[in-house]
């Protein structure tokens with residue numbers, strides 16, 4: 663369950679931001695993650711609930727937004743949205759070559775937005 667350590671990092675950053683802005687409690691945490699990160703949303707929610715239980719942030723909402731994978735062909739430069747990571751291991755549909763792909767989106771976890779009071 664890598665969601666627990668991810669959520670631990672997210673909550674550390676979120677509470678640092680909260681203190682920096684003089685807030686007392688988090689009311690909303692929005693996390694954006696790429697399909698490559700293979701997040702299980704239910705596991706993220708369980709980890710979130712466990713982290714906020716018994717803290718001033720108890721009752722805060724967690725919003726999860728999955729970001730699609732965008733691949734850019736290193737051969738022809740064409741960028742496209744890919745449905746799954748397996749497409750990284752197939753030739754480019756535009757030029758037909760296998761020149762490798764650069765991930766333009768869909769690989770990473772970001773603290774997107776916070777609301778506090």
Ligand SMILES: [Zn+2]
Nearest residue numbers: 735738754757
């Ligand atoms: Zn190509």
